[in-house]
Amino acid sequence: MTQISGLVPSPFDWTAEIPQLQAQVLLVAGDADSILPAHMAEFFALLGGGQKDGNWDGSGKTRHQLALLPDTTHYDILGSPLLLPVVQAFLAR
Template structure:
């Protein structure tokens, strides 16, 4: 996982069978959540983790908040 150089967006539901702690561990393998990003955000990792409240893998794809999360992750062209 640490060898992946492309930014990755991990999206999980907090009501799913995958514990949020496991999602955070996966995010850490991508370099996320290991240190403070700093007041200017310069230490922010390229990858992101989103845990959507009240969602499972059954309904996360139709969650309205998913579009907002993805839109915020994709680069502006």
């Protein structure tokens, strides 16, 4: 059985595959986590997010979303009262 900690040092680069994702993607992370908000923003950019203004009519928005929850880490994100509304709004789109 391989532990996650043993996989972390393994080199991988999914940069080319990320823009090809067909499903709508919701990226959710805590702003106090080991996965830095800047890294989540880079991932979001690979999906086309954050590249331009959404426009007054929404025509410039991407179908993907990024949510950074304040004062949250991967240890406590499931207990955040902000998580459920973010997920519900994404699924309701």
